[in-house]
Every structure is written in C-alpha cells, then in structure tokens.
Amino acid sequence: xxxxxxxxxxxFEGFQKVFEHDSIxxxxxxxxxxxxxxxxxxxxxxxxxxxxxxxxxxQNFITKSGFHQAAAEHGLIVVAPDTSPRGCNIxxxxxxxxFGTGAGFYVDATEEPWKTNYRMYSxxxxxxxxxxxxxxxxDSERMSIFGHSMGGHGALILxxxxxxKYKSVSAFAxxxxxxxxxxxxxxxxxxxxxxxxxxxxxxxxxxxxxxxDSHLDILIDxxxxxxxxxxxxxxxxxxxAACTERKIxxxxxxxxxxxxxxxxxxxxxxxVCCIHPII
Amino acid sequence: QSQEAGRELPSCLTFYHxxxxxxxxxxxxxxxxxxGREDGAxxxxxxxxxxxxxDFCSSDRSAYDLEKEVDELTKLYGLDExxxxxxxxxxxxxxxxxxxxxxxxxxxxxPKSSSPVNGSQRKEHMETTEEQELPGKxxxxxxxxxxNAKAYDELHNHASSKEELRSDDRQAEQSIQxxxxxxxxDIYCATCKIPIRAFDKLFGDHKDHEVTQLANAVExxxxxxxxxxxxxxxxxxxxxxxxxxxEEIFITVEENFGRQEQNFEMHYNExxxxxxxxxxxxxxxxxxxxxxKLEALYGQLxxxxxxxxxxxxxxxxxxxxxxxxxxxxxxxxxxPVVDRLREFLKKDMDLVxxxxxxxxxxxxxxxxxxxxxxxxxxxxxxxxxVINPQAPNSATGTSVRVCWGLFSDDTVEFYxxxxxxxxxxxxxxxxxxxSPPIIKRKESRSCENAALVCWESGNMNPVDSYxxxxxxxxxxxxxxxxxxSIVGIPNCEALIQLEPGQSYVISVRAVNMxxxxxxxxxxxxxxxxxxxxxxxDTAHPLLSVLEDGLTIACSEIENLECDLSFRxxxxxxxxAILGTMIPFQGKHYWEVEVxxxxxxxxxxxxxxxxxxxxxxxxxxxxxMRHIVTPARHKxxxxxxxTTPDIRIxxxxxxxxxxxxxxxWKLSFFNLDIAQHLYTFNSHFxxxxxxxxxxxKPGVLRIHNGIAMPTSITLL
Numbered sequence: 001x002x003x004x005x006x007x008x009x010x011x012f013e014g015f016q017k018v019f020e021h022d023s024i025x026x027x028x029x030x031x032x033x034x035x036x037x038x039x040x041x042x043x044x045x046x047x048x049x050x051x052x053x054x055x056x057x058x059q060n061f062i063t064k065s066g067f068h069q070a071a072a073e074h075g076l077i078v079v080a081p082d083t084s085p086r087g088c089n090i091x092x093x094x095x096x097x098x099f100g101t102g103a104g105f106y107v108d109a110t111e112e113p114w115k116t117n118y119r120m121y122s123x124x125x126x127x128x129x130x131x132x133x134x135x136x137x138x139d140s141e142r143m144s145i146f147g148h149s150m151g152g153h154g155a156l157i158l159x160x161x162x163x164x165k166y167k168s169v170s171a172f173a174x175x176x177x178x179x180x181x182x183x184x185x186x187x188x189x190x191x192x193x194x195x196x197x198x199x200x201x202x203x204x205x206x207x208x209x210x211x212x213d214s215h216l217d218i219l220i221d222x223x224x225x226x227x228x229x230x231x232x233x234x235x236x237x238x239x240x241a242a243c244t245e246r247k248i249x250x251x252x253x254x255x256x257x258x259x260x261x262x263x264x265x266x267x268x269x270x271x272v273c274c275i276h277p278i279i
Numbered sequence: 280q281s282q283e284a285g286r287e288l289p290s291c292l293t294f295y296h297x298x299x300x301x302x303x304x305x306x307x308x309x310x311x312x313x314x315g316r317e318d319g320a321x322x323x324x325x326x327x328x329x330x331x332x333x334d335f336c337s338s339d340r341s342a343y344d345l346e347k348e349v350d351e352l353t354k355l356y357g358l359d360e361x362x363x364x365x366x367x368x369x370x371x372x373x374x375x376x377x378x379x380x381x382x383x384x385x386x387x388x389x390p391k392s393s394s395p396v397n398g399s400q401r402k403e404h405m406e407t408t409e410e411q412e413l414p415g416k417x418x419x420x421x422x423x424x425x426x427n428a429k430a431y432d433e434l435h436n437h438a439s440s441k442e443e444l445r446s447d448d449r450q451a452e453q454s455i456q457x458x459x460x461x462x463x464x465d466i467y468c469a470t471c472k473i474p475i476r477a478f479d480k481l482f483g484d485h486k487d488h489e490v491t492q493l494a495n496a497v498e499x500x501x502x503x504x505x506x507x508x509x510x511x512x513x514x515x516x517x518x519x520x521x522x523x524x525x526e527e528i529f530i531t532v533e534e535n536f537g538r539q540e541q542n543f544e545m546h547y548n549e550x551x552x553x554x555x556x557x558x559x560x561x562x563x564x565x566x567x568x569x570x571x572k573l574e575a576l577y578g579q580l581x582x583x584x585x586x587x588x589x590x591x592x593x594x595x596x597x598x599x600x601x602x603x604x605x606x607x608x609x610x611x612x613x614x615p616v617v618d619r620l621r622e623f624l625k626k627d628m629d630l631v632x633x634x635x636x637x638x639x640x641x642x643x644x645x646x647x648x649x650x651x652x653x654x655x656x657x658x659x660x661x662x663x664x665v666i667n668p669q670a671p672n673s674a675t676g677t678s679v680r681v682c683w684g685l686f687s688d689d690t691v692e693f694y695x696x697x698x699x700x701x702x703x704x705x706x707x708x709x710x711x712x713x714s715p716p717i718i719k720r721k722e723s724r725s726c727e728n729a730a731l732v733c734w735e736s737g738n739m740n741p742v743d744s745y746x747x748x749x750x751x752x753x754x755x756x757x758x759x760x761x762x763x764s765i766v767g768i769p770n771c772e773a774l775i776q777l778e779p780g781q782s783y784v785i786s787v788r789a790v791n792m793x794x795x796x797x798x799x800x801x802x803x804x805x806x807x808x809x810x811x812x813x814x815x816d817t818a819h820p821l822l823s824v825l826e827d828g829l830t831i832a833c834s835e836i837e838n839l840e841c842d843l844s845f846r847x848x849x850x851x852x853x854x855a856i857l858g859t860m861i862p863f864q865g866k867h868y869w870e871v872e873v874x875x876x877x878x879x880x881x882x883x884x885x886x887x888x889x890x891x892x893x894x895x896x897x898x899x900x901x902x903m904r905h906i907v908t909p910a911r912h913k914x915x916x917x918x919x920x921t922t923p924d925i926r927i928x929x930x931x932x933x934x935x936x937x938x939x940x941x942x943w944k945l946s947f948f949n950l951d952i953a954q955h956l957y958t959f960n961s962h963f964x965x966x967x968x969x970x971x972x973x974x975k976p977g978v979l980r981i982h983n984g985i986a987m988p989t990s991i992t993l994l
Contacts, residue, residue, distance in 0.1 A: 042509070247928070249952050251927055252927075
C-alpha cells in the first residue's frame with residue numbers, strides 16, 4: 001500500500017510526519033500522523049495508537065498535546081489517525097459535529113449510506129497496524145492504544161474486543177457507556193440501526209462484563225468540571241462499577257480541570273508515559 | 280509537489296499547455312474550436328511536438344535544405360530555447376510567420392506563398408494538420424507524421440528530418456526516464472549498481488552481470504546506511520566532546536594568561552623601582568659633591584679676601600710711614616710695621632685651588648638590576664600545600680588517603696609526598712587498650728549502596744577514635760579477612776559506602792593511646808535492598824510492633840480517654856509509627872502486605888513530622904490511605920491534606936512503595952497485578968522515613984531489604 005508523505009518535521013531529534021494513503025476499508029484517502037522517535041533509526045520501537053475525539057483530524061494531537069518529548073525519551077512511535085473517512089460525499093455527513101465526518105465512533109457501520117465507508121473499527125484494528133508494520137520500524141509485539149473522548153471510547157472498545165492485542169489502554173474523558181448517552185444513541189442509531197445487540201458490541205461497559213481475562217491495564221483520566229461529564233455523555237461510573245465487579249484492574253483519576261478538549265494539553269505526554277512504559 | 284495536478288480545474292478554464300515544442304496537439308492562442316481538442320493537447324510530460332516552423336510553412340515549398348536556415352532563424356529569434364518568447368511569437372505568429380515566409384519566399388521559388396500568408400488560410404492548413412496529426416499524437420512513428428503531412432512534400436523533407444531530430448531526442452529522453460507504460464525495475468545489477476528490469480538481465484547489456492533481488496539490495500543498502508549512521512553518531516559525539524574540551528581549554532588559556540600577566544607586571548615593577556632608587560641616590564650624591572666643592576671654594580675666596588685686605592692695609596701703613604720726616608718717630612713706627620710685614624710675608628698664601636671643578640664619574644650599579652630582570656621569567660616557587668586532617672573512611676589496613684590543598688596562584692608541576700612512621704616502638708605502659716564497642720544491631724540500617732552502623736562505646740573512659748572493619752563476603756569466605764577499614768571515626772556511628780548485591784560483616788574497634796581494642800561482635804549487612812527498622816519511640820500507644828520487628832498491629836480502640844501512655848516522641852492521634860531509614864540518596868523500595876478490609880495509611884514522612892497530626896494531613900508527610908465504605912473501597916493519596924480523586928477497581932493486597940530521591944518521586948504499586956497506582960512528584964527537601972498507620976484494629980506486615988520486582992521496574 002503506497003504511502004504518500006505529506007509533511008515531515010524534526011521534533012526532539014525524531015520526526016513528526018503525516019502520510020496519506022488510499023484506505024481499503026474506508027474507500028477513500030486517509031491521513032495519519034506518525035511520530036518516529038530517534039530510537040526508530042536504530043531499531044524497532046513499540047507503537048502507541050492515539051484516537052482523537054469528535055471533530056478532530058490527525059492534526060489535533062500533533063499540534064496540541066506536546067507528547068513528542070515524552071515519546072522521544074521513551075522511544076515510542078505514536079500514530080494518530082483521523083477520526084472518520086473524509087470526502088466520501090455521503091449525504092448528511094456534514095450535518096452535525098457529533099455524527100458523520102469527524103465522528104466515526106470507531107465502529108463498522110451496517111446501515112446505509114454509511115456502511116461502505118464508515119468502517120473505522122476495522123481500519124484501526126487491522127488496516128492501519130498492517131500499514132504501520134510494513135512501512136515503519138514498528139515492534140508489532142508491543143502496541144498500546146489510548147484516546148480522548150470518542151477516541152477514549154475507541155481505545156477501550158478496541159482493547160476489550162481484542163484481548164491480548166494491546167499491552168495497555170488509557171483514556172482521557174472517554175465515552176464509557178455509549179448505549180446510555182445521547183452521543184452514543186445518535187451515532188449507533190445512525191451507523192448500526194435499531195438493533196440494540198449491535199450497539200452493545202461497541203460499548204465498553206458492556207464489553208467489560210464479558211471480558212475473558214484480567215490481563216489488561218486500564219488508566220482513565222477525567223476532568224471534574226468537564227461539561228460533558230455533567231451532561232451525562234461520559235458515564236465513567238458505570239464502567240468502573242462493571243470493572244470492579246468483573247475484577248478488571250482500572251485506575252480512574254478525577255482531575256481538577258475544566259475544559260475537556262485541551263484538558264491534557266501538555267499533560268498527555270507526561271501522563272501517558274507514566275503508564276505506557278509497561279510496553 | 281505535484282498535488283495540484285490532481286485537483287479538479289474549474290470548468291471555465293481550458294488547459295493550455297505552455298510548452299510550444301512539446302505538445303503535438305498545439306492549441307491556437309485563439310482557439311477556433313474549443314475543448315474538444317483539449318484532450319489532445321493535454322499531456323504534461325509528453326515530449327511529442329511539432330516544430331512551430333512546420334506550422335508556418337506552406338505547402339508550396341520547393342525542396343531545399345531549410346534545416347540550416349530554420350535553425351539559424353529559430354536561434355535568432357530564440358524560438359527553440361525560450362518558451363516565453365515562443366508564446367509571444369505564437370501570439371504574433373502571423374507576423375512572424377510572415378517574416379519567415381518572406382525570407383523563405385526569397386529563397387524559394389514559391390510564388391503562391393510570397394504574399395504574407397493568409398492567416399485563415401494558414402489556419403486551415405494548421406487545423407487540417409492538427410486534426411490529421413492529432414490521432415498520431417501518441418505515436419513515435421515517423422511514418423505517421425509523413426502520412427499526416429502529405430500535403431507538405433518539401434516541408435516533409437525538413438519537417439521529417441526535424442522530426443527525426445526531435446524523436447531521437449525523445450527516444451533518448453524516454454530511455455532515461457522510464458514511462459509508466461514500461462515495466463518498473465525489479466532487480467538490481469550489482470555490477471553497474473543500478474536497478475534494472477529482469478528483462479534487461481536476460482537480454483540486455485547486463486547479461487553477464489551480477490544481479491540480486493531489488494528487495495535484497497535495498498535491505499543491504501539500508502543496513503549499510505544504518506551502520507554508517509551509527510558511525511556518524513559516534514563521530515558527532517566525539518566532536519561534541521572535543522568541542523566541550525576546547526571550551527574548557529579556552530578558559531584555561533585565559534587563566535594562564537592572567538597569571539603570566541600578573542607575574543610580568545610584578546617583576547617589572549620591581550625592576551623599575553630599583554632603577555629609580557639608584558638614580559635618586561646618585562643624583563643626591565652629585566648634589567652633595569657640588570655643595571662641598573662650592574663651600575670649599577667660597578672659604579678660599581673669603582680667606583683670600585682677608586689676606587688681600589691685610590696686604591692693602593700694610594701697604595698703606597708703610598706708605599704713610601715713609602712720609603713721616605722725623606727719624607725717631609719713623610723708627611718707632613717702622614719697627615712694628617717691619618715685624619708685621621715680616622710676619623705677613625711668612626704667612627703662606629694658599630693660592631692653590633682647594634677643590635677641582637670636575638665631578639667624579641658616577642655609575643649606577645645595574646648588576647643587581649640585571650639579576651632582577653633575569654629573574655622575571657622564572658616562576659616563583661610554590662607555597663607549601665596544606666594537608667587536610669585525615670577524614671574517616673580514608674584508610675585501610677595497608678593504605679591511607681592523604682588530601683591537601685593547593686593555592687590557586689601557584690604553578691605546580693608535581694608534588695612530592697614524604698612519609699614516616701611515627702608509631703611508638705615502645706607501647707606506653709601507662710594506658711591500657713580500650714574495651715570493644717557494642718554494635719546496636721537493631722538500629723543498623725542500609726540500602727543497596729551504603730550502610731549506617733551505630734554502636735555503644737563500651738568504655739567508661741572516653742576513647743580517641745573508632746575503627747570500623749569490613750569484610751566483604753564473596754564466594755562463601757569467612758569474615759576474618761578484612762577488606763576495608765575506616766579509621767579515625769570520632770562518633771559512635773559510621774555511614775559506609777558499599778557495593779550493591781553483596782554481603783558484609785562489619786565490626787568496630789575502639790582506639791586510644793594504648794592501642795586498639797578487640798573487635799566488637801560483628802553485624803551482617805546485605806546490600807540487597809533497603810533495610811530500615813521501626814522506631815518504637817515514635818509509636819502511638821495503641822500500635823505495637825511484633826517480635827519480628829516488621830509487623831505492626833493495632834489493638835482494639837476501647838476507651839481513648841484513659842491509660843494511654845504517650846511516648847515523648849510518639850504519635851498522639853494517628854495510630855502511626857515511623858521507620859528509621861538510612862539517610863542516603865538513590866532509590867529505596869519496600870512492600871506492605873494488607874488485608875482487603877484493613878484501613879491503613881502507608882507512605883513517607885520527615886523525621887520531625889507532626890506527632891499530633893495525621894499522616895498525609897500536613898506538608899511533612901505523604902501517604903496512600905485506604906478505607907472501606909459501605910459502597911466501595913476508597914483510596915486516597917494524601918499530602919498536605921489533599922488527595923486526587925482516584926478510583927481503583929481491584930483493591931491491592933500487596934503494595935510496593937518506591938521512593939526515588941533522584942527523580943523526586945514516591946510511587947505505589949499493586950504488586951499482584953503489576954499495576955501502577957499513583958506517584959507523588961515531590962522534591963523532598965530532607966531525607967524521609969517510611970511511615971505506617973492503622974485506622975482500625977488489624978495487622979500490617981512490612982517487607983524490606985528486597986529488590987524491586989522487574990515487573991514494575993518499567994512502570
């Protein structure tokens with residue numbers, strides 16, 4: 001699969017690059033950001049997949065998070081894909097900010113007109129890692145996944161649906177229980193139709209109830225004053241209760257912070273690398 | 280970046296290819312027919328072209344070698360090189376064509392075309408040409424051109440030869456730039472060091488050459504690049520080191536310069552002072568001499584004057600006398616005068632100059648100045664160094680470490696160390712050697728890199744110093760061979776640096792004038808981890824330490840009012856106890872084992888943390904706290920009374936605690952699942968000690984002296 005390099009910038013002795021490729025799953029051109037630490041020039045490095053939240057592209061994490069220094073220090077490759085297929089000209093895809101473009105919800109849609117292109121789950125699960133492995137010095141034995149908000153939901157479900165694939169998962173203000181919150185209901189309704197069992201297959205709180213083992217390290221950070229928390233969009237308590245019952249190890253931290261989007265501006269790198277060296 | 284090419288053009292624009300010589304399906308600047316022809320004209324890198332000259336020429340050319348003429352003319356007008364000009368010319372093509380036509384007209388017998396070519400007529404031709412030629416655009420085949428340009432026979436001669444030239448060029452170009460129409464290179468010719476097609480290997484120039492798979496070649500090229508990258512990196516490091524070294528040398532040069540400058544100044548000042556002094560002395564001497572001479576001369580002058588007066592007076596007297604006629608009076612007066620005269624004449628008139636007008640030569644003695652000047656270049660001898668008093672831990676049984684201080688003004692080439700044994704051969708009988716000290720075992724603490732050993736003097740009388748003897752146990756040797764001894768210890772404790780992962784046997788001797796005592800009972804120290812002991816003096820009355828020294832228990836809290844005997848240094852509210860840990864940098868690790876239902880606080884605190892306070896409620900303590908509420912397990916990480924809001928889904932039973940002074944961190948782990956729980960980031964300003972508290976009756980076990988498990992070293 002041919003990759004086209006869109007940009008390349010030196011950063012903390014490594015390179016922050018953006019590539020574009022023709023995605024088979026999504027049937028359109030997709031971009032992703034990839035940070036290659038200095039260690040990548042010498043050998044294979046573990047890979048961290050970052051999933052962004054609603055309305056984001058591959059750029060937000062690159063420009064807003066400040067993760068590069070930590071990634072360079074710890075020798076981590078960080079891949080940041082886009083949040084949905086783009087330019088597919090599907091009717092209605094740009095009507096709302098929380099559904100369609102920029103809001104793929106990391107599912108494989110089954111309903112028209114989304115099911116051809118909106119297959120972010122398979123893209124993140126299979127196509128992207130294969131691409132990364134084929135083109136970059138990636139240690140495929142060591143992968144972890146993390147994300148923010150909708151990306152946090154994506155990270156959690158990808159880890160829970162693929163036991164053993166990721167060494168650890170962490171999420172910032174994730175949507176933990178989409179079938180119960182307005183965002184989830186809207187998105188799942190649109191992408192998956194009205195069959196609730198299909199919804200549950202993409203809901204972290206449900207998935208955790210049947211997670212086969214407990215060899216998963218989950219770290220969740222949530223801003224206390226996050227408006228979406230109080231609006232009932234995130235529902236971390238449900239997830240924690242399910243994990244406690246199922247004895248899945250989770251450390252959940254409620255941080256003194258308000259704005260959700262730029263919550264962990266510089267902290268992302270630091271917080272992440274606090275737990276990710278496990279890989 | 281050729282991204283733009285992929286973008287859609289707004290529909291109102293037609294694509295006009297700028298390259299006159301390249302596009303065969305050349306569009307007129309004023310197109311008669313629109314977009315239909317566009318497809319023909321498009322083609323970014325298509326090298327097919329027609330010479331504009333062809334467009335201009337009419338059909339009525341007689342056979343003539345126009346090539347040269349056209350070449351010259353195109354060069355003249357810069358038509359073949361400058362595309363910009365071409366465009367302009369094409370815009371004014373009719374005029375130019377006219378020029379060409381006319382010039383051709385004179386050469387040819389082409390009456391029909393003698394008049395300035397009818398634009399429309401030409402256009403017709405051109406259009407015809409183009410339409411005919413369009414289908415043949417993609418073809419490299421000369422014959423096609425010949426076909427299409429049938430009407431222009433003579434034209435063809437040079438047109439085709441032009442075409443030949445062009446197509447030759449094109450072919451050459453094409454072979455250099457592989458088209459997407461051709462196969463891509465898929466193997467690698469090692470002999471020529473270029474990628475080639477497999478086809479070429481079999482049938483082409485590379486028949487006999489060494490080939491490998493392109494992928495392999497790429498791999499090995501990459502490997503080599505990576506190797507060289509490493510070398511480059513090494514070089515970079517070397518150069519950076521060198522640059523750093525150079526910077527240091529810069530500073531040294533400056534310092535040395537300063538010192539030399541000072542030296543010179545000092546010496547030259549000395550010399551100048553001496554010279555001035557000498558000069559002044561001599562000048563003074565000269566002055567003295569003058570004074571003396573003048574005085575002498577003046578004296579002479581005065582006495583001369585006196586004599587002169589006397590002479591004159593005598594003469595006057597005699598003359599007066601001789602005037603006197605009376606003989607008797609004359610004789611009376613004359614006799615004394617004669618006597619006086621006689622006397623006076625006897626007197627010695629000193630008419631010789633008493634002093635010479637010349638001055639003696641004075642020479643300044645420069646000999647010692649010369650010496651001074653010669654000594655300028657010699658370096659002054661350095662001052663005597665000052666030897667530091669012997670530090671503890673600076674001697675072994677057979678060696679001693681001596682340190683001394685250097686004066687920064689001195690230049691030193693080397694030192695000479697002299698020593699002489701001063702121990703008395705005859706032991707003083709007056710004093711007996713002291714008794715051996717007693718090591719306080721329970722109070723020994725250690726970590727991977729050091730141990731702190733304390734002891735009691737064991738003597739009524741004061742001793743001069745203590746000597747600690749270490750024996751490193753390797754390969755199961757016994758502890759009799761002393762590997763290191765530390766002398767001159769003034770107090771009853773010693774902080775000893777050790778190697779990690781070893782076992783030592785340590786004993787102490789007391790020393791006085793009578794000599795050293797016997798060795799004390801030894802204590803074993805293992806540098807496998809951090810050992811601390813629980814300081815029972817700090818324990819809350821309700822907290823007791825069990826026999827193993829590392830398990831604490833809280834008894835039933837019955838009646839808080841009565842009978843609680845608080846210790847002076849003990850906690851009064853928080854049922855807590857402090858450990859006493861070695862005051863040493865680096866990492867310290869220990870573990871705590873609890874029951875799921877235990878309510879506890881574990882962490883670290885300063886030695887002077889508030890005994891009336893609760894662990895974590897003040898700024899001198901940090902701890903993890905667990906309590907059980909009806910709803911769930913509640914976890915807090917307390918410092919200065921605040922905690923982040925944390926939920927932990929699996930209550931830890933074995934907790935690992937890591938204190939990292941270097942990175943200013945205190946971390947907690949759930950060891951059973953190798954899960955990181957929380958880390959305090961705090962720049963500890965003083966050494967801290969482990970602290971433990973129980974909030975309700977129960978038991979808490981401590982494990983120390985162990986290494987951190989690898990499962991959490993990476994966390």
